[in-house]
Amino acid sequence: MDAYVALEGGRVVEARARAPGRTRGELVFTTAYTGYEESLTDPSYEEQVLTFSYPLVGNYGVRDERLESERVHPRAVVARELTDDVAEWLASEDVPAVDHLDTRDLVTSIREEGAMKCGIAAGEDVTPEDALAELAECKGMSEHVDIGKQVSVDAPTVYNADGAGADVALVDCGAKGSIVESLVERDATVHRLPYDATPADIEAVDPDLLFISNGPGDPKNFQAAQSLVTEFAGEIPLAGICLGQQVIADALGGETEKMAFGHRGVNQPVRDLRSGQVVMTTQNHGYTVADPGPLSVTQVNVNDDTPEGLESEDLGVITRQYHPEANPGPHDTLGFFDDVLAMTDVGARAPVVAD
Numbered sequence: 001m002d003a004y005v006a007l008e009g010g011r012v013v014e015a016r017a018r019a020p021g022r023t024r025g026e027l028v029f030t031t032a033y034t035g036y037e038e039s040l041t042d043p044s045y046e047e048q049v050l051t052f053s054y055p056l057v058g059n060y061g062v063r064d065e066r067l068e069s070e071r072v073h074p075r076a077v078v079a080r081e082l083t084d085d086v087a088e089w090l091a092s093e094d095v096p097a098v099d100h101l102d103t104r105d106l107v108t109s110i111r112e113e114g115a116m117k118c119g120i121a122a123g124e125d126v127t128p129e130d131a132l133a134e135l136a137e138c139k140g141m142s143e144h145v146d147i148g149k150q151v152s153v154d155a156p157t158v159y160n161a162d163g164a165g166a167d168v169a170l171v172d173c174g175a176k177g178s179i180v181e182s183l184v185e186r187d188a189t190v191h192r193l194p195y196d197a198t199p200a201d202i203e204a205v206d207p208d209l210l211f212i213s214n215g216p217g218d219p220k221n222f223q224a225a226q227s228l229v230t231e232f233a234g235e236i237p238l239a240g241i242c243l244g245q246q247v248i249a250d251a252l253g254g255e256t257e258k259m260a261f262g263h264r265g266v267n268q269p270v271r272d273l274r275s276g277q278v279v280m281t282t283q284n285h286g287y288t289v290a291d292p293g294p295l296s297v298t299q300v301n302v303n304d305d306t307p308e309g310l311e312s313e314d315l316g317v318i319t320r321q322y323h324p325e326a327n328p329g330p331h332d333t334l335g336f337f338d339d340v341l342a343m344t345d346v347g348a349r350a351p352v353v354a355d
């Protein structure tokens, strides 16, 4: 064996190196059995080490058009078996990867003990001590206080400038490409702004909708975005996905907290409390809203009752904890984008999906 995974508490697991390197991060797992390219390029995984519970990852190759951002975000990847396609991609991105270990045992440990710090050493001549040395340097997620800077655009970027639909100010806290696409498909003009955009930056755009994106880490580390919510709530309709829901709830007087091991997968059941309907959703989060403040909980997770949708008609707010836009799906909840655009004066436009 030429790789080691050191777990918080000191246990070291042997593995096979598939992409070399040494690194550290918060060890989490996803139960997704499809969408590995999308997960690996989801900026919300920044500073984490992603374990796939599904035993074979990479069986349909790697295609650029499926990527959610310009690079791989988890610091390392752990799986039972990685195909050569994925291993070579991760090696080319300098992201260490390991396989041939008992991921069922690893996932059970994370479920019992919670998401934990880990250190990884993979490649020729590495030792268990190398992995332990990485573990010793590992920070907790909430300690990455400026994580937004690592994942956001540096300067404003405009998509579909001539769109006939709403002008959306998308605060990029680590936004997935699919969020931009879902808005552009509805002919919105998307003004993608850095995570630390100021109220003056928003006023310069004069948007019909303020949209806080998904993103990595602790929502309390996105104070600039929280200030925008406080400043514009009640004046501009507000929408948020995942970290966006957490930032909006926290800013409006609610509270967020860390979950034990979070929700990561593509078949998380969500119940809409008004219709009683249950839909399947894609999720990736380790924090949750503990107190929604002035917002009403409109959707809950069927497994643990955590809030999946928050709304306020008075303030003009609709948020989701899951990822309605997630590719390759399920797409049961894409109507979220129509609902948030319907809050604007311009209104929603029927989606046009490019070939």
Ligand SMILES: NC(=O)CC[C@H](N)C(=O)O
Pocket (backbone or CB within 6 Å): 044, 213, 214, 215, 216, 217, 218, 219, 241, 242, 243, 244, 284, 285, 286, 287, 288
């Ligand atoms: N996908 C996301 O936006 C994740 C939100 C937040 N970083 C969490 O882990 O809960």
